[in-house]
Amino acid sequence: MSQEENTSGWDAIDAATHALYGNQEPKHYGTAIPYMLGGPDPLNGISVYRVETPTPHWHFVTYGFSELYDKETDDPDHSGYGFELTFRLLRNVEEEEPPAWALNLLQNIGRYVFNSGNIFHPGDYMDANGPICLGSDTLLTALAFIEDPDLEEIATPNGAVKFIQMVGVTCRELETIQTWNTRGFLAACAGFMPKYVTDLIRNSYVDIPVVEEAVTRGIEQEGSSTAFLFIQQLEWTSVHQETLQNAEPAVLQVGAKQARLIGRILRSRTAKGDSLSLIGPNVNITFKAGDEPSFQENENNVTLIVNDAAVIELMEKLKPKAQTFELNTLPGITFRIVRTEITDPDGNIIDTIG
Incomplete structure (x- = not known):
């Protein structure tokens, strides 16, 4: 200098x-x-x-x-x-x-x-x-x-x-x-x-x-101070239907690494009436506390209304393993958990979850 x-x-x-x-x-x-x-x-x-x-x-x-x-x-x-x-x-x-x-x-x-x-x-x-x-x-x-x-x-x-x-x-x-x-x-x-x-x-x-x-x-x-979670493996497949009788459920996909964490944070947030937003590469999914479970799609933004029963059921099923399930308390959505690959700074796979 x-x-x-x-x-x-x-x-x-x-x-x-x-x-x-x-x-x-x-x-x-x-x-x-x-x-x-x-x-x-x-x-x-x-x-x-x-x-x-x-x-x-x-x-x-x-x-x-x-x-x-x-x-x-x-x-x-x-x-x-x-x-x-x-x-x-x-x-x-x-x-x-x-x-x-x-x-x-x-x-x-x-x-x-x-x-x-x-x-x-x-x-x-x-x-x-x-x-x-x-x-x-x-x-x-x-x-x-x-x-x-x-x-x-x-x-x-x-x-x-x-x-x-x-x-x-x-x-x-x-x-x-x-x-x-x-x-x-x-x-x-x-x-x-x-x-x-x-x-x-x-x-x-x-x-x-x-x-x-x-x-x-x-x-x-x-409660939890985490209002947003960035999830690389987050995907949403919209409802495809020509008639109500032939409706196929929407699909919400998350990685196994974040599955259990989402359930824990969601319970902490909704217990205080707070929302939780999952931010993915192409879609944002927001969970909000409410009396009647439902969901609404608006382009790349999806809002899920969940009550206590839905949160508890979702928390019980969100495990760090590849699986597909539906909720009795939130019909119309299939939840899919996929394997997460952990890589080092050079892109080499060093661990797999799920």
């Missing part, structure tokens, strides 16, 4: 970490070739701090989701995407360098944001569809996002920047988050995961009695 270059955004992040860690010199991993010039890494850099409390861990802080230099966007209130990511990873006592996989994970998240334009907020989650540390046997296959417990939002000359911490979670924990909400679940686990430090070798927390009780209570009181 030249002396004439405006580094006010970068300096603001440095000031926030300096207030937390004083004169500790972080291990900094910069990018040799900028992303805009064809470099492979979208983030300008990642600083990593060595932390001893509440448990020894590495604290990663990104540089690049916000505007580090001159103001480029038209949004005066937010710098760039309005956030930087952090990540806390359990550190072995003999470790002198943070593991490269964690740096790669943060850069991969950067690629996702830069390529899709989708940004993260505290309370969000993401299914990694495999171990967050590629090649390991960790149970952590998803990420939750929460405010960093030590780095508060900062004001920079380019706008506000939040520090959002990624937290590794298991598949079952992700389902629990989707059935309830991220903040509630992480708060329930805080006693076992201080400062939300990610531990690759831990087991799932969902079966710990105090966590299980908090989850059950939270779902009963609050």
